[in-house]
Amino acid sequence: MAKAHVTSHEPDFWNVQTEHKGIWAWLLTKDHKRIGIMYLYAIVSFFFVGAIFGVLMRLELIAPGKTIMEPQTYNSLFTLHGIIMIFLFVIPAMPAVFGNFFLPIQIGAKDVFFPRLNLLSWYLYIIGGLLAITSLFLPGGPVDTGWTFYIPYSIRTTTNVIPALTAAFILGFSSILTGLNFITTIHRMRAPGMDWFRMPLFPWSLYATGWVQILATPIIGITLLLVMIERVFQVGIFDPSLGGDPVLYQHLFWTYSHPAVYIIILPAMGIISEIIPVFARKTIFGYKFIAYSSLAIAFFGSLVWGHHMFTAGMSTTAMFIFSFLTFLVSIPSAIKVFNWVATLYKGSIALEAPLLYALAFIIQFSIGGFTGLMIGALSIDIHLQDTSFIVAHFHYVMFGGAGFGFFAAMHYWFPKMFGRMYNKKTAIVAWAHVTIGFNLTYFPMFIMGYLGMPRRYYDYLPQFQPYHIASTIGSWILFAGLVMMIVNLIRGMRSGEKAGMDPWGGTTLEWTVDTPPPLENFETIPTVTTGPYDYSRYEIAAKEAQ
């Protein structure tokens, strides 16, 4: 892929000569930008595999009874859809792709602190991903436990649970190493003058994310390892027939898996905080509140896992405590939403694709957040637990939030990464399809879940069919939009108009380096003298115009 040269006097990172030739120049690279690009290709590929599984599930559910597949196939599909989308897409997506590519540049560094470890993380990701896909085809059949691997079914089923658990374990290790690398990078490699409160908000969110990755992921590592040991050696730790406690498994599983949703959403929030000021041409409102709220979310998010277990047989006291803590975690999230909206207020708004995705994020994330408060309340959760209301809730947060954050970042940083611009009109048409399709797919699930449609069911009563039809049609529009988006981006990569150094008018450091950046990012490490979002010149001009 030939890339554009704009003002560069040294070759950009795509074309630079390295000690290895051909494909090895990529597979053995220690350049954070190339590793980010390799993550991007891998993650988008896995995303489409997961998306196709999702579309097939929706097609099966368009009518009661058997439509296109057997129940066992359906069970495997929703399990693999969950494993792929969570462990291979949303958890790594933003730190691994955009964090790798932009974190060092945004803080004025030449690379991450441990470049070789960074490459190792990528290999672990690929090994985990391939193992998850391979488990589909091994004798025993694809795993059918749901992505939660609940005991006791996961130690009884004859399907390939161990390969799937191993895959998740390896992916967790990859995630830990990325988090560790980023925290060290942020502590040790900020450019002169880049103190903590001159750091852009995306690195701030990655910092908070890194801590969750380091402190929560090992819990799922040991838990999944114990399930494997339980299957092979019958140690009794989880097996209820030997004295183990399945509820303890759920505690440990969610001790990680709830904080994991903050591993997912925090970087997306960071991205939104980057995009909003650029396209509103306004200094971000409440910078410090946004920065601190990332840490607060990381902290409170680690205290609320019990709300996944209100119907699992916990003590009543624990239910009260976890419900209360769940309400607390909504406060820092709300602070962010208020600050984004306040930044938009009286801004000079440019409705480009990145901002449109960001706006959809804010609205959809808010819907996901509010419904989260509903099911965080004990009495309502008893009614809604294990219905498709839950499915709708977490898709609004995980897809309508984090997924849209990923798309926003792709459209925002695309010109810097590839040196070219995509077709902006097509991008907006694709955005409209994705947004309408998304809401049409998942909103009916709120309603039918409220009316009693259970989640993960293969069959259903005829009264739910209108909602299922709407949802399935939505999935087609959504998928068409996704294809349109990716085709547009691939075309842009190949033959788009060449992009300049700062096509959006951004003020953070990545917009001061060549497009695409050279191998070492900066010829000389910059000295930073101002905060990240300095739009005072626009604001003065706007005041004068009044």
Next chain:
Amino acid sequence: MSGQWETQSVHLHRDDAGSRMGMWLFLFTELILFGGLFIVYAVYRYAHQAEFHLAAQELHSTIGFINTIILLTSSMTMAMSITALQKGNKALSMALVSATLILAGAFLVNKFFEWAGKFANGIYPGSPELMNRPQGEVLYFGLYFVMTGLHALHVVIGMALLAVNLSFIKRNVYTGENTVKLETAGLYWHLVDLIWIFLFPLFYLLH
């Protein structure tokens, strides 16, 4: 795991404190990994107190005690080997790393005989003997094998790290003040010791 890696052409500043920071962060993940097991232990101990007491009496606290002494001593020789290297005494540093490796080997040999003894008495995961016992004892021995087994695995990994470092010292890879790789390997080794400091009383003494 950690260390001062240099990219092909991007010459990063050497930053030893940063390398150690990365290793510490990694050790926290190890700590939480074992921490998950300690949570499981705590929950089951709370639920089956009498049976945990009873089962613990079957462990040889003498072997546990000897192994504790061995690991504490190996931690000291590890720490001293870094001082030796920093003072430029290569031969002493190598001798101390070798001593650490020998002590680690002795730990594993003891562990092997301890486990073999349990197996000979018919106590191993899923054994008919164990299955006839109360559930609390099944859980106790399940945790015993998992936790000491995972710890032994870390001993083996630590030994591999130390062996690599021994050859680095021998081949004069560490020149001048550049001892951070040995320091980070040492940090890992002390973590293995640290975990054992908690495993020892929880399994061998509380009966």
Next chain:
Amino acid sequence: MQQENNAHGHIVGYGTYAFIWLGLLAFTGITVVAAGINLGAWTVFVALGIASIKGLMVMNVFMHLKFEDKIFKIFAGVAFITLAIFLVLTFADYLFVR
């Protein structure tokens, strides 16, 4: 780089390590003896308390935490507090009637 720190940590003398080692052996002896005394429910906490003292000795001296920047100590505190929170919140379930 903002925080330049090539200070080589601290070179600790052999004597200090030997002294700490003796201390660790002494505490190992104490914990063995203490385990023999019947303290009822306190036995576990006494054993864990002694283990924590030994752990602090290993971390501070053998692992040089004492000589590192303040941020390392904060990190270690965060890690241990996180683990404690996980334990306490899990016991919020097990300590009470289900």
